[in-house]
Amino acid sequence: MTAMQRLAGFVLVLGFCIIFLFKDGRSQGNLLTGKTVYVWDFATRDGEVNSLTGNFTEEFEEALIQTQQCIVIERRKHQRLFEQRQNEKGIMSLDEISNAEKESLKSLHTNIVVFGDIYDDTEAGQLRIGISVQSFEGEILTKTSVLMPRGKKLDAESRQMAMKELVQKLVSGKDPRPSSEPIVVEVENVRFELKSCKLSGGNLVCTVVITNQGEDRELHIYLPNTRIIDSDAEEYLVKAATIGASAGSAKLVSGVPVKAILTFGTVA
Structure with a gap:
C-alpha cells in the first residue's frame, strides 16, 4: 500500500469524525428539560473518591436542583440502593456500573446520568472539574x-x-444529540455514515458504515494520525479500528456496505 493510499484513508475517516462532532452540537433544545437525572459520585482522574470529590458531587447536585429544569434524584435519599459502590474506585461511565445498580437506576425512572471527574493541575495551579x-x-x-x-x-x-x-454551562447549551437525519460524508466516491457512538469502559466506540460507490479499492485507517477533538479542545487518538473482519484495512468492493468500528481511548 502506498503512502498516498494510507493518507487517503486517514483523511476520509478524520473528515467524517470532524463533521460528526460539528453537527452534533447544532440540534436545538435543552437536553435536561423534563428528564430524570442521577448524579454519580465525582472522582479524580486516578479513580479516587474522597471527601473533596464528595463535596463537589453534592454541590453540583444542589446547583442542578436549583435550576428546576429537571428531576434530580437526590442520592442521600437512595443510599441503600447503591451501598455496594461505597469504597470502590470511581466510575466514569454506565458501562462500568453493575447490573444491580443499573436496575436500581431503572427503578427510579432515570433518563440521564452525570459523571464528574476532577483533575488537579498542580503546575497551572488550577482544578479542572469536568x-x-x-x-x-x-x-x-x-x-x-x-x-x-x-x-x-x-x-x-x-x-x-x-x-x-458548571451547571449554567450545561443547562444554557443546546441539545447536542444528533438529529434524526443521517450523518453522512462522501469523499472520492466513498460514503461514510455514522451509526452510533457509545462509551465502553472509558473508551468511545463509534460505528461507521462505509460504502464504496466507485471501483474496488483498498482503505486503510492510519491509527497514529486519526483522532477526534472534543468541546474542551482535548484530543483522543484511535487505539483500535476494524473494517469488517479486518484490523484497520480492507478491500472495499463496489456497492457493498461494510461496518467499521473505531475505538478512541481514555475519554474523560
Whole structure:
C-alpha cells in the first residue's frame, strides 16, 4: 500500500469524525428539560473518591436542583440502593456500573446520568472539574468543564460558585444529540455514515458504515494520525479500528456496505 493510499484513508475517516462532532452540537433544545437525572459520585482522574470529590458531587447536585429544569434524584435519599459502590474506585461511565445498580437506576425512572471527574493541575495551579452527561443507553450527550484556583478547593463558597457555573454551562447549551437525519460524508466516491457512538469502559466506540460507490479499492485507517477533538479542545487518538473482519484495512468492493468500528481511548 502506498503512502498516498494510507493518507487517503486517514483523511476520509478524520473528515467524517470532524463533521460528526460539528453537527452534533447544532440540534436545538435543552437536553435536561423534563428528564430524570442521577448524579454519580465525582472522582479524580486516578479513580479516587474522597471527601473533596464528595463535596463537589453534592454541590453540583444542589446547583442542578436549583435550576428546576429537571428531576434530580437526590442520592442521600437512595443510599441503600447503591451501598455496594461505597469504597470502590470511581466510575466514569454506565458501562462500568453493575447490573444491580443499573436496575436500581431503572427503578427510579432515570433518563440521564452525570459523571464528574476532577483533575488537579498542580503546575497551572488550577482544578479542572469536568462532567460527562450520558443517556441511559450509554450515549455521550455532552461534555463540559470549569476551572477554579486549586488554592480555593477547600473553600465551600468557591466550590459552590464553580458548580453553579458548571451547571449554567450545561443547562444554557443546546441539545447536542444528533438529529434524526443521517450523518453522512462522501469523499472520492466513498460514503461514510455514522451509526452510533457509545462509551465502553472509558473508551468511545463509534460505528461507521462505509460504502464504496466507485471501483474496488483498498482503505486503510492510519491509527497514529486519526483522532477526534472534543468541546474542551482535548484530543483522543484511535487505539483500535476494524473494517469488517479486518484490523484497520480492507478491500472495499463496489456497492457493498461494510461496518467499521473505531475505538478512541481514555475519554474523560
